[in-house]
Amino acid sequence: MGSGKSETARELAHVLGRRFLDCDALAVAAAGRSIPEIFEIEGEVGFRRRESEILAEVLASTEPSVVATGGGVVTTAEGRARLAGAVVCWLRVQPEVLAARVSDGSGRPLLAGAESDEALIARLRGLAAERDRWYGEVADIVLDADELSVHGAAAALATRLSRVRGPMIGEGGLEDRGGEPESDGADRAEGTGPARIRVGLGQRSYDVLVGPGVRRLLAAELAAALPTTPRRVAVVTSDGIGVDADVGGAVGTTETFTVPAGERSKSLATVEDLCRGFARFGLTRGDAVVAVGGGLVTDTAGFAAAVYHRGVPVVFIPTTLLGQIDAAIGGKTGVNLPEGKNLVGAFWQPSLVLCDSEVLATLPAAEYRSGLGEMAKYHFLAGDGSGPGDAAAMAALPLEGRIARCVALKAEIVASDERESGRRMLLNYGHTLAHALEIAGGFGLRHGEAVAVGLVYAAEVARRLGRIDGDRVAEHRQVVSAYGLSASLPEGIEAGELIDLFGRDKKAVGGLTLVLDGPRGPEPVRGVDRFVLAEALEAIR
Ligand SMILES: NC(=O)c1ccc[n+]([C@@H]2O[C@H](COP(=O)([O-])OP(=O)(O)OC[C@H]3O[C@@H](n4cnc5c(N)ncnc54)[C@H](O)[C@@H]3O)[C@@H](O)[C@H]2O)c1
Numbered sequence: 380m381g382s383g384k385s386e387t388a389r390e391l392a393h394v395l396g397r398r399f400l401d402c403d404a405l406a407v408a409a410a411g412r413s414i415p416e417i418f419e420i421e422g423e424v425g426f427r428r429r430e431s432e433i434l435a436e437v438l439a440s441t442e443p444s445v446v447a448t449g450g451g452v453v454t455t456a457e458g459r460a461r462l463a464g465a466v467v468c469w470l471r472v473q474p475e476v477l478a479a480r481v482s483d484g485s486g487r488p489l490l491a492g493a494e495s496d497e498a499l500i501a502r503l504r505g506l507a508a509e510r511d512r513w514y515g516e517v518a519d520i521v522l523d524a525d526e527l528s529v530h531g532a533a534a535a536l537a538t539r540l541s542r543v544r545g546p547m548i549g550e551g552g553l554e555d556r557g558g559e560p561e562s563d564g565a566d567r568a569e570g571t572g573p574a575r576i577r578v579g580l581g582q583r584s585y586d587v588l589v590g591p592g593v594r595r596l597l598a599a600e601l602a603a604a605l606p607t608t609p610r611r612v613a614v615v616t617s618d619g620i621g622v623d624a625d626v627g628g629a630v631g632t633t634e635t636f637t638v639p640a641g642e643r644s645k646s647l648a649t650v651e652d653l654c655r656g657f658a659r660f661g662l663t664r665g666d667a668v669v670a671v672g673g674g675l676v677t678d679t680a681g682f683a684a685a686v687y688h689r690g691v692p693v694v695f696i697p698t699t700l701l702g703q704i705d706a707a708i709g710g711k712t713g714v715n716l717p718e719g720k721n722l723v724g725a726f727w728q729p730s731l732v733l734c735d736s737e738v739l740a741t742l743p744a745a746e747y748r749s750g751l752g753e754m755a756k757y758h759f760l761a762g763d764g765s766g767p768g769d770a771a772a773m774a775a776l777p778l779e780g781r782i783a784r785c786v787a788l789k790a791e792i793v794a795s796d797e798r799e800s801g802r803r804m805l806l807n808y809g810h811t812l813a814h815a816l817e818i819a820g821g822f823g824l825r826h827g828e829a830v831a832v833g834l835v836y837a838a839e840v841a842r843r844l845g846r847i848d849g850d851r852v853a854e855h856r857q858v859v860s861a862y863g864l865s866a867s868l869p870e871g872i873e874a875g876e877l878i879d880l881f882g883r884d885k886k887a888v889g890g891l892t893l894v895l896d897g898p899r900g901p902e903p904v905r906g907v908d909r910f911v912l913a914e915a916l917e918a919i920r
Pocket of ligand 1: 640675676678706707742
């Protein structure tokens with residue numbers, strides 16, 4: 380009650396690409412009355428009977444679902460027995476925190492009449508004393524959610540769910556996945572432990588580890604990833620990230636350098652500050668930089684590592700979803716100039732990347748959504764490169780599996796074209812419109828949100844050129860909407876202005892080239908007619 384379970388379940392359904400069902404809402408719809416009215420007319424017993432029947436119906440469905448149950452469902456033996464057929468997550472929140480969230484308890488019959496904060500807390504403590512042992516009995520996953528946002532709780536649950544062995548939420552509350560999960564293209568020892576993905580670039584090859592807690596493998600992995608154990612490690616991070624990098628006892632000394640948060644600090648001035656700090660610290664080419672943060676930190680620290688002493692090894696611990704599936708992989712480092720984004724940089728591959736899904740739990744919702752836009756892109760690149768991507772197979776993976784799959788896809792593309800002379804352009808799928816929207820003023824969209832709109836736009840262009848059919852466009856829309864992202868142009872933007880901006884994209888070498896889907900999957904296409912570009916823009920208004 381007040382734990383945020385309905386909103387968290389809704390968000391989790393988005394993340395997992397599953398149907399969302401709310402038992403309370405279904406009970407209200409079936410009864411044609413509000414919950415307080417049901418309690419008044421039928422009593423708590425009547426409400427629990429309805430709740431139990433609805434749960435039985437919901438769990439009997441074969442459609443993979445995330446279900447928000449009423450908090451009191453555990454109070455009857457029947458309710459608990461029904462839950463035994465599902466993977467159950469308990470969002471545990473302290474009575475004091477709950478009290479602040481439910482304020483006056485209105486719409487919640489069991490809290491009605493609590494006239495002061497103290498009375499409300501006492502009532503909630505009483506409910507907890509009664510119910511917590513049952514929650515503990517039925518729960519497969521217990522998440523302490525006092526300090527988590529809805530999105531953070533959903534991300535943490537998605538991570539934990541991916542670790543639940545055997546059946547996952549779905550059919551009858553369970554989806555029998557036939558034993559083996561879908562493949563994410565990564566190596567795992569005996570199906571457990573982190574995924575390990577090799578970015579194969581000859582002498583510049585490196586491993587990317589994906590999984591909960593992999594940041595704690597830093598000390599052990601550092602020794603294997605670097606030719607010699609560094610005497611000094613410069614840890615670069617940013618305000619507000621709060622993720623530790625423990626390099627272990629073998630390293631002589633570490634010093635932490637903090638880059639101010641915000642895209643403005645992705646600048647040459649910051650690189651100078653970092654390099655001067657490295658010099659004062661005594662960092663040499665035999666040492667290492669460890670960058671802990673989102674793309675801002677890994678791009679900036681990566682570039683500082685590339686130019687300091689003409690290159691020192693760098694390890695990335697990306698802490699945003701976008702960082703884990705994109706910015707930290709592939710060796711593009713750099714900073715912005717007042718004249719434009721990412722105009723100064725270097726290809727400098729990291730020696731190791733640790734993508735720890737646990738750190739995503741604290742990521743602000745808007746940042747997470749931004750990552751989801753990039754993740755949506757990979758659905759259409761997922762394949763062997765000889766045909767269209769298998770969007771559905773990607774959707775069937777849990778969050779961590781999807782991160783690993785995105786990393787594996789990017790690793791494969793980067794390995795085939797490190798310096799973006801051809802195939803690496805595919806990673807710009809959906810980005811032509813996204814960059815134009817960003818140049819035109821952003822319209823309040825984060826990068827990944829703009830990419831999501833750009834993916835559907837690219838599909839609309841491709842359909843008008845006869846490269847794909849309406850079903851494939853619908854698939855683009857479905858993937859984007861399953862991530863809770865919009866596929867529509869923001870209000871008040873003029874088509875002509877956007878199309879003019881397409882040509883200003885710094886990647887538009889030798890005229891406008893769009894990455895468009897087709898029978899062989901996405902590929903660069905040159906010289907698309909302006910009329911087609913304009914018509915496709917109208918299709919996403
Ligand atoms: N090198 C590449 O190939 C590449 C690819 C894509 C994007 N980028 C670059 O990445 C940058 C954007 O990166 P981003 O989207 O990761 O954003 P970001 O690094 O700016 O981080 C976004 C916000 O999230 C906060 N944050 C990060 N991790 C957190 C955590 N675990 N918990 C709580 N807060 C956290 C940060 O402090 C910041 O306020 C851009 O500069 C872009 O140009 C680079």
